[in-house]
Amino acid sequence: MYLYGASGHGKVVAEIAEENGYHINAYIDGDVLKKKMLGYPVLHKPPQENIDIVISIGNNRIRKNIVDENTLFNYVTLLHPNSSLSKRIRVEEGTVVMSGVSINAAVTVGKHCIINTNSSIDHDCVLEDFVHISPNAALAGSVYVGEGTHVGIGANIIQGIKIGKWCTIGAGTVIISDVPDGSTVVGNPGRIVKITEL
Structure with a gap:
């Protein structure tokens, strides 16, 4: 699983994923200064594949834009x-x-x-x-x-x-x-x- 957004909200989402037994591969975040969070690597663009993902960004508009632009992701609840x-x-x-x-x-x-x-x-x-x-x-x-x-x-x-x-x-x-x-x-x-x- 990947988490889209390496910020404070992303820390909370990561711990919920961990509690549910998910393996977190990495965060995805456009900020090139971010390298790691909670011990997980930060990628600066999504892998070119159909991936399991949760958008870990609090801003509603940004979440909608990510979904509109990434129709192949498998979104996890x-x-x-x-x-x-x-x-x-x-x-x-x-x-x-x-x-x-x-x-x-x-x-x-x-x-x-x-x-x-x-x-x-x-x-x-x-x-x-x-x-x-x-x-x-x-x-x-x-x-x-x-x-x-x-x-x-x-x-x-x-x-x-x-x-x-x-x-x-x-x-x-x-x-x-x-x-x-x-x-x-x-x-x-x-x-x-x-x-x-x-």
Whole structure:
């Protein structure tokens, strides 16, 4: 297995891979100054072959670009053994679920998502592709999160909310009403401070 991205996030992903018994061949990273991380070599371009890979980069947009440019990779899903996952969830390829995460029944998590440390996702939530749920964020039941949205650390989203695509939910924000595509939302209660056209 290869990890695409040799940064702090890549260290955490590597340890989840190790916990799951994967052999890590190397990191892949475009920064030519990076030579090794956690004892693993850093390559500066992917091998010319069909490889097992996890994208270990926190930025949602960058993960999407890598997937769009590398259609032959076999994307692996990593689930930390110290997460609490209902047997009735669906987690798509390339997604990483970190330690302490709780995901309850009937949740769907899309491709290449990050469900970060100690976050909580309750029943019947849907997360589209390339979503990042930050540490200690909490989603109540039946929340919908659109593609590419980043939910910041410690944010809280009440039940039944729909959050659009490519939104940014600030750290500690409390979401009590639906959020349109491209919105940046902060505060308690959450208020839209910017909308970026998609």
